[in-house]
Structures are given as structure tokens and as C-alpha cells.
Amino acid sequence: MTIKTLDTVVLEHPLFAALTPRQAQIVAGCASNVVFDEGEAIFKSGDKADTFYLLRHGQVAVDLHAGERGALTIDTLGQGDLLGWSWLIPPYRWQFDARALELVRAVAFDGACLRGKIEHDHDLGYQLYVRFSRVLLERLQTTRLRLVDVYGNN
Amino acid sequence: MATTEVHTEPHVHGALLPRPFTVERRVRETHDTWSLTLEPVHGGRIAPEPGQFTMLYLPGVGEVPISVSGGCAGGSLVHTIRAVGAVTQALCALQPGQVVGVRGPYGNAWPLPEGSDIVVVAGGIGLAPLRPAIERILENRTRYGDVTLVYGSRTPDDILFRRELERWRGRLDFKVGVTVDAAPAEWRGSVGLVTKPIPRLPFDPDATTALVCGPEIMIRFVAEALMERDLPAEQIAVSMERNMRCGVGLCGHCQLGPTLICRDGPVYTYAEAGPWMEVREL
Numbered sequence: 001m002t003i004k005t006l007d008t009v010v011l012e013h014p015l016f017a018a019l020t021p022r023q024a025q026i027v028a029g030c031a032s033n034v035v036f037d038e039g040e041a042i043f044k045s046g047d048k049a050d051t052f053y054l055l056r057h058g059q060v061a062v063d064l065h066a067g068e069r070g071a072l073t074i075d076t077l078g079q080g081d082l083l084g085w086s087w088l089i090p091p092y093r094w095q096f097d098a099r100a101l102e103l104v105r106a107v108a109f110d111g112a113c114l115r116g117k118i119e120h121d122h123d124l125g126y127q128l129y130v131r132f133s134r135v136l137l138e139r140l141q142t143t144r145l146r147l148v149d150v151y152g153n154n
Numbered sequence: 155m156a157t158t159e160v161h162t163e164p165h166v167h168g169a170l171l172p173r174p175f176t177v178e179r180r181v182r183e184t185h186d187t188w189s190l191t192l193e194p195v196h197g198g199r200i201a202p203e204p205g206q207f208t209m210l211y212l213p214g215v216g217e218v219p220i221s222v223s224g225g226c227a228g229g230s231l232v233h234t235i236r237a238v239g240a241v242t243q244a245l246c247a248l249q250p251g252q253v254v255g256v257r258g259p260y261g262n263a264w265p266l267p268e269g270s271d272i273v274v275v276a277g278g279i280g281l282a283p284l285r286p287a288i289e290r291i292l293e294n295r296t297r298y299g300d301v302t303l304v305y306g307s308r309t310p311d312d313i314l315f316r317r318e319l320e321r322w323r324g325r326l327d328f329k330v331g332v333t334v335d336a337a338p339a340e341w342r343g344s345v346g347l348v349t350k351p352i353p354r355l356p357f358d359p360d361a362t363t364a365l366v367c368g369p370e371i372m373i374r375f376v377a378e379a380l381m382e383r384d385l386p387a388e389q390i391a392v393s394m395e396r397n398m399r400c401g402v403g404l405c406g407h408c409q410l411g412p413t414l415i416c417r418d419g420p421v422y423t424y425a426e427a428g429p430w431m432e433v434r435e436l
Contacts, residue, residue, distance in 0.1 A: 072337065142349065150347070150369060
């Protein structure tokens, strides 16, 4: 079995495809492996958002606490998915909860560190914003479709 | 003219006469959806193909087209109906022993080309017309490559055919994914739109047929997601719904472009139906 280095895992992900070697090195330098046990909170709404994750294994539930209705799962993410973008947009606070539905292995990125680097490296900043915008757009579009009830229950 | 051709077919007049069927069984599938098992009062079961529909008639209430959801293998006719209007509410309220008029079966069938991978994508009540197709594939499982079902529902409580989904999921030769729009935190399954799993589904676009059924807006987005996986529109079969009245191509209510859905459909390729879905007035 071949064990991939963290650099390889990061650079093989479509989110970081075609970064220059120098940009890729900066991004990979902010990454580390993390593991969450089943049921463990990955982050909680209102907490400081200084991290984002690329999921390598396992399912994550994104929850919204809806008062008397209790916790609602509004999305689940799995292998290959990006978790978290609040690190990129002020005020850098999580808007939802994320919890591991099973054992989760992920690459965690130090968003605060990356924010500092892109303040001085606007080319890298542009690349990251373009890539994250694509993910944001995709999630926004699917959210809009869910708003209109595509299965026609109403 | 197409209608002239239909008039000359000898079966048309007989096809317009409902036959009495008795409700043998009534099963509640979800809070607003029931399955009715029907047997002909005077014998002579009908033999629909997966994808076909019948016209169900209640005297004094009305008549509606309903897809066949079971009975394609020679058993009792099964229809799965969501109570959304006067006629469907009355149908869903029928009790065992009561009688309903049945015309048909009408329309064409799902394409199930042997040797190909099959991807089935259903949303909401759209799983009902696909159930007979899935059962037929599973009865002849060795004749197909990879077979995958993705089913989307509004909430876990809206999931149709739970027993079948659990049975199908238990098979090692059938990949089944269920996703809902939102769920209580206890839900252990996937949450997200039915298009979400498509980028990672295992299929060979050169040798795959997709069967898609659900509301039109869902069909459009599913077809786009499949085509992004390089699946040609000609290999995506979709089931269309319109205001079908006569069921035999006479009244014209279900016109879709140059076709009549009851006569030429309800199953089309996305290459045929997709362009008409873009036309707002249709």
C-alpha cells in the first residue's frame, strides 16, 4: 500500500489543481492531518473560524439549531468534500455546527495562517477566492433548488 | 396528421372504456401517499410494461393518469398515488372491496438495454414509475453491468417504498443512495440534493442508460449533472408528465412540442424532451 504524503493529498485535490509549485507549497505548509471520532464536534456555530477541512474519509453532518425544533441537519459532506469557508470571510465565525457522523479523517488547513499569507501574496489570494467561490456557488445553487422543493411535495 | 392515424387504429374505442377493478389492498406509504393493489372484477389482468400508465376513473369525481408502480411481472396491478387533488384524494381514500375504473395501460416503456450500466435517479413520487423497472433489472441482474439508484426526498418521512429500499440496499450487486433535503439530527443518512452523488457515481458513460423520474425541474438538473459526466442526452430516459386526459392521443391536452405524451411518451430521451422543457409557454 502506498502512503501518500500530505503534500500529495493536498495537490491532488481538484480545489488546488493547477496552483503554481510555490503556491502549492504555501498551502500544503498550512495543512495537517486530523481525526474525529463518531459524534465528535468539528466546530460549533459562533466559534472562531480559523480552519477549513478537506474530508478524506467518513461523513460529516452540518447542523443548524432551530430553537424548539431542535437540531436540523441541513447538509452532509463526505470524502473529497470541502468543509468550512467562514475562515475566509469576516467576521470569521462559524455559522453552523459540524459533527462527525462516523470516524472522520481529514486534512485541516490553518485558515488564519493562510489569511496572513494572502495579505502579502495577492496572486495566491485570487486563486483561493476563485476556487472557494466556485464551491460557494455550487452550494448556493443546490440550496436554492431545495428552497423550491424540487420533489414537488408542495 | 398524427390524429388521423390514431383514429384508424381499431383498439382506440375499446381503449376508451374503463374496466372495473376492485381494490384488494391499500397501503399507506407516507403521510400523503397510498398504494392501491387492484384486481379486475371480471378477470383478465392487464400486463403493463415498466414506465406505462393507466387512467383511473371514479364516477362523479373524475379521471387521472397514474403510473404503474407494480404488477408488470404478471401480478396484481399496483398504483402509488399522492393525494394532491380532488381525484387523487378520492382514490387514496378507497377501501378494499371498492371499485375503480381502469383504462390502459398506455404509453411506452423505460428502455432497459441489456449489457449496459443502469443509473436510476428518482425524486419524490418519481420512484413509483421506476419501481417496476428496478424490479425487472434485478430479476435479470446478470444481464446488466453496474446498477445504481439515487433517490431524493424532501424529508425522511417522505421516503417512498422504505421496505423495498432496505431490501435493495441489502443486495451486493445494487448500489442504493438515498438523500433528503433536511432531516432531524438523528438521521444517519445523506442530506443534500439528488444531484449531489452524481459526480461520483460508478458508470461508464459510453455504456450507460440513465432512467430519471421526478418533477420537471429535478429532471433538468439531474440531466445536466449526468451530461457533465459525459453521458449523452440520447442515453438519458426521462418520464414526462402533462395534463393527460384521453390517454390515446385524441384530445391533445398532453402535447409536448410535436408529440403527445400519452401516445409518444411518457418516456422520452432527454435529447427529445429537454429542448421542450426550456420553452416557458409549454
